[in-house]
Amino acid sequence: MSTEAFDALACPLDGDTLTQTGTCWRCPAGHSFDVARQGYLHLLPVQKKRSLDPGDSKAMVAARQRFLNAGYYQPIAQAVSTAVLQGATAETTTLACLDAGCGEGYYLRELAAANTDTPLSLIGLDISKWATLAAAKQDKRPRWVVGSNANLPVLPGTLDRVLCLFGFPVYPEFARVLKPGGVLIQADPGPNHLRELREIIYPSLKPEKPVAAEAPDGFSIVDTETVRYSLTLDNQGAIADLLAMTPHLYRASAEGRSKAEALITLTVTVEVRVARFVWRGL
Structure with a gap:
């Protein structure tokens, strides 16, 4: 079935409608944004950046791309795709979906497949511009945008689905861009996610905070699913990529990272909670 780029974009400076002419997007006030040569659109103004190069580094993005493309998280992608497509029928005209914090685009590619x-x-x-660049190189069909969840460059009430997968949810923004009855799909690590790796790199594990079960304001919870399985990584490269694509790379001590680097094989628990919330309005 057809997959196309989402076009209902908003100017990140004034929120007005962006219109495309060739490789340039422009709002009525004259703010203009050029599509990069690689195909992505940069809609994160300098004055709204908290650092010179925010988000995941080029090395982190490359590690995540190798790991995900190897299929290690395919069961999670399958659960996310099922959650997105649930409720859609052959009569549905078009399902508009945003992956807020898309990384290098793995989950949107799996959804399309x-x-x-x-x-x-x-x-x-x-x-991260490095993440969006990697996504654009792998699939030209979706719209790939450098932007922030805190100020989504999307017109109000234009999306049927919003994904927030291991990311930073900004519920008021998600509510603003969703249509009434639209669905937020959120994936968060469970208490045992990658526990075996964490036991190696940390001197001790802090008690895990329970994943919140309540719905954000204006949303109602539809259902939740826990994806849980055992994953064996049988080479140092895959183990290194797993560590590099998580916040644990920076949280672990040098000693902890050295222990991980010495591993030849590792079996870890994957445990992820996938929840669906429907937007009812305030």
């Missing part, structure tokens, strides 16, 4: 009946209008947004 899993879908057979519903036309999709896709946008992937990440604050």
Whole structure:
């Protein structure tokens, strides 16, 4: 089924409608944004950056790309795709979906591959230019945007689905861009996620905070699913990539990182909670 780029974009400076002419997007006030040669659109103004190069580094993005493309998290991608497509039918005209914090685009690519009946209008947004660049290189169909969840460059009420996968949810912004009855799909690590790796790199583990079960304001919880399985990594490269794509790379001590680097094989528990919330309004 067809997959196209999402076009209902908003100017990140004044919130007005962006219109595309060639490789340039412009709002009525004259703010203009050029599509990069690689195909992504940069909608994160300098004055709204908290650092010179925010988000994941080029090395982190490359590690995540290798790890995810190897299929280690495919069961998670399958659960996310099922959650997105649930409720859609062959009569659905087009399902507009944003991945807020898309990384290098793995989950949107898997969604497009899993879908057979519903036309999709896709946008992937990440604050890291390296992530968006990697996404654009791998799939030209979705709209890939450098931007922030705190100020989504998307017009109000234009999305059927919003994904927030291991990311930083900004619920008021998600509510603003969702249509009434639109669905937020959120994936968060469970208490045992990568526990075996964490036991190696940390002297002791802090008690895990329970994943919040309540719905954000204006949302109602539809359902939750826990994806849990055992994953064996049988080479140092895959182990290094797993560590590099997580916050544990920076949280672990030098000694902890050295222990991980010495591993030849590692079996870890993957445990992820996938929740669906429907936007009811305030």
